[in-house]
Amino acid sequence: MPPDLWQLYSLMFKCRRFEEAVAKLWHDGLISGEMHLGTGEEAIVAGVVxxxxxxxxxxxxxxxxxxxxxxxxxPVLLVRELLGYPEGLCGGRGGHMHLFSQPHLAVSSGIVGASGPAATGFGLAAQYQNPGAVAVAFFGEGAMNQGMLLESLNLAAVWQLPVIFVCKNDGWAITSTDGSMTAGDLNERARGLGVPVIEIDGRDVSDVWQAAQTALERARSGQGPTFLHARCVHFEAHFLGFQLLRMVRHPLREMPRVAVPLTHAILKKDGEPFRIRLAGLRKVLAAVWRTVRDPRRGLAHDPLWRTRRLLRADLSRLQAMENDLTREVDHIIASALVGVPS
Amino acid sequence: MKKMSFTQAVDDALAQAMAKDPQIIVFGEDIPLLRRELLVRFGPQRVRGTPISESAFVGAAVTAAMAGLRPVVELYMVDFLGVCLDALLNHAAKVEAFSGGKWSVPLVVRAPCGGGYGDGGQHEQSLWGWLAHIPGLTVVVPATPADAGGLFLTALQHEGPVVFLEHKLLSESWLEFLGSGGRQTVQYNVPEAGARGEVPQIWKPLPLGQAIERRPGGDVMIVSAAVGVHRALEAAESLEQQGISAGVLDLRSVSPLDTTALRAAAQNTGRLCVVDEDYEGFGLSGEVAAVVLEAGIPVQFSRVCTQSTIPYARHLEDQVLPNRERIVAAVQNMMS
Structure with missing residues (x-):
């Protein structure tokens, strides 16, 4: 059975509008600390969830x-949680990195790699008391260097637990590109721990949906875990206000702040010989350069744009749907902001 | 005298030491970007990025130190020590004892800590009492740029493992990186005297375990560390207007703890109020009480600490973390 692209597109579109609205709340200062958006990974989220x-x-x-x-x-409870309202999903006590919903058996964590053991435990409970149910872990490729996640792959494999390990690989672990921090091959890692791998294009929602279907069937029928390796791009990089992106987007404003102390440091009298300093400078410039020229931030890598292309034949239906969803998200944000006693 | 921000002071003291001692190397997650000024001065061999693998790189720092390097290993936040505590708890802290005093671990673990900017309870803990609980670990918690640089130099020269905690509210660069992200639309209650201040021309090490009296007081001594020191100073101002003379003692290191200064403060004022952003139970505040009681000093005691998981919402967080109002109330209660 092929996926219903209209349904998947509507989910992706809603996620995008929702997170764009969250970004605005953050920029307006209504959210105080960090904010990690998932814009760019909507195909993975919609295809699996x-x-x-x-x-x-x-x-x-x-x-x-x-x-x-x-x-x-x-969604209103979600927004109110991000705003820190007592009426939020977690009473304003969790925030976006610590969202919990017991009826959905859904947990989150700001500790990199922690979703591995968490899904494994849910998988154990499912295998024991609710056969046919599954657990899904979402994590980035940076988390694949975290021991607890690799240990979870092994445990899920030896216990044949119904767990789908979804690796959302955008190629960046905060400020590092994966080649510099991750040795070997992630698929080989998972296979080496006894977990079958499906590699997919995380920008292609059909691809994700088909792979997830396969993995879920395996899990539901007691055949154990699967590692879904989905490549994607994060348009806002690690989090909103990400320093490297700011330098690229607003060079005139941001560069002097970085360049002046950097120049002082490179000219300081004590330290390593100039040749070694230059090697250091090259590393800093390379990180900026990689951000500037990351080709994946282009439209062609946007999972929404790619799906939309396939639906354009019926443009009036598409636009009507998008307008409805935009209104729906506007309404969610408005309801979250009003209706709350200050 | 020149002025520096808190993290600038630490980096400057570190650079001064690195220029003299080639055995000092620095590594941690995103360090090439976060410590780019050290990278361009000391090169990629000495200033390195690591994968998000705390167990591996903190564990590796322990034996690198045992083999003769002087590693400074950085964590994004002290909270993430939860991932790799074994390296400190069961290894770094114990090698000297296990080896009969013949082998030591000259390692500095540098980590931001503390809350006040709305990042939630997994990213804003203090944990210095929890770390100081472990014999063999030195835990340094400075409150001013001058202390931060001087104590960092001390940490680098120390022959055992040191956890050096930088409160994020005092660190302009951490607050910018993790909090505002370049926005002008958010405000944080930053104690100015802690975030920026005068520093010496050349860094000299400051002694470990030596508290400093930030403000004299005859009726009560408020004992604290890091941001708590500044909250205590604010409270002492308010108390003065009510005719209460409150002093403020800045511990500067939690382990070793300046027990002499604590006993003297208890003796002189008869009243101690501990302001501790770390958790209340089984921690620094209880330790301070034990020090004074064991010395047989009769004292009135109160504490203003973090009692629960730190809530995400800023208005709730501001109540949970020690603040001026709570300190004033605790002291008034002792005086009445």
């Missing part, structure tokens, strides 16, 4: 707001 059923569990990382939206958590 739309297939979950009652009794299935979801273990999220620090970037889990959109997944909860797709899972059916009340």
């Amino acid at each position: 739309s297939l979950l059923q009652e009794g299935d569990a979801l273990a999220l990382d620090h970037r889990g707001t959109a997944a909860l939206l797709v899972r059916g958590v009340d």
Whole structure:
């Protein structure tokens, strides 16, 4: 059975509008600390989460707001949580990195890699008391260097637990590109721990949906875990206000602040010989350069744009749907902001 | 005298030491970007990025130190020590004892700590009492740029493992990186005297375990560390207007703890109020009480600490973390 692209597109579109609205709240100062958006990974979120059923569990990382939206958590409660309102999903006590919904068996954590053991435990509970149910872990490729996640892959494999390990690989672990920090091959890692791998294009929602379907069937029928390796791009990089992106987007404003102390440092009298200093400078410039020329931030890598192309034949339906969803998200934000006693 | 921000002072003291001692190397997550000024002065061999693998790189720092390097290993936040505590708890802290005093671990773990900017309870803990609980670890918690630089130099020269905690509210660069992200639309209650201040021309090490009286007081001594010191100073101002003379003692290191200064403060004022942003139970505040009681000094005691998981919402967080109002109330209660 092929996926319903209209349904998946509507989920992705809603996630995008929702997170754009969250970004605005953050820029307006209504959210105080960090904010990690998932814009760019909507195909992975929609493709996997739309297939979950009652009794299935979801273990999220620090970037889990959109997944909860797709899972059916009340969006007004989500926004109110991000705003720190007592009427929020977690009484304003959790925030976007610590979102919990017991009815959805959904947890999140700001500790990199923690979704691995979390999903494994949900998988154990499912295997023991609710056969047929599954647990899904979402994490980035940076988390694949965290021991607890690799240990979870092994445990899920030896216990044949119904866990889908979804690696959302955008190629960046905060400020590092994966080649510089991750040795070997992630698929080989998972296979080496006894977990079968499906590699997919995380920008292609059909691809994700098909792979998730396969993995879920395996898990539901007691055949154990799967490692879904999905490549994607994060348009806002690690978090909103990410220093490297700011330098690229507003060079005149941001560069002097970075360049002046850097120049002082390179000219200081004590230290290593100039040749070694230059090697250091090259490393700094390379990080900026990689951010500037990251080709994946282009439209062609946007999962929404790619799906929309396929639906354009019926443009009036498409636009009507987008308008409805935009209004719906506007209404969610408005309801979250009003209706709350200050 | 020149002025520096808190993190600038630490980096400057570190650079001064690195220029003299080639055995000092620095590594941690995103360090090439976060410590780019050290990178361009000392090169990529000495200033390195690591994968998000705390167990590996903190564990590796322990034996690198045992083999003769002087590693400074950085964590994004002290909270993330939860991922790799074994390296400190069961290894770094114990090698000297296990080896009969023949082998030591000259390692500095540098980590931002503390709350006040709305990042939630997994990213804003203090944990210095929890770390100081472990014999063999030195835990330094400075409150001013001058102390931060001087104590960092001390930490680098120390022959055992040191956890050096930088409160994020005092650190302009951490607050910018993790909090505002370049926005002008958010405000944080930053104690100015802690975030920026005068520093010496050349860094000299400051002694460990030596508290400093930030303000004299005859009726009560408020004992604190890091941001708490500045909250205590604010409270002392308010108390003065009510005719209460409150002093403020800045511990500067939690382990070793300046027990002499604590006993003297208890003796002189008869009243101690501990302001501790770390958790209340089984921590620094209880330790201070034990020090004074064991010395047989009769004292009135109160504490203003963090009692629960730190809530995400800023208005709730501001109540949970020690603040001026709570300190004033605690002291008034002792005086009445």
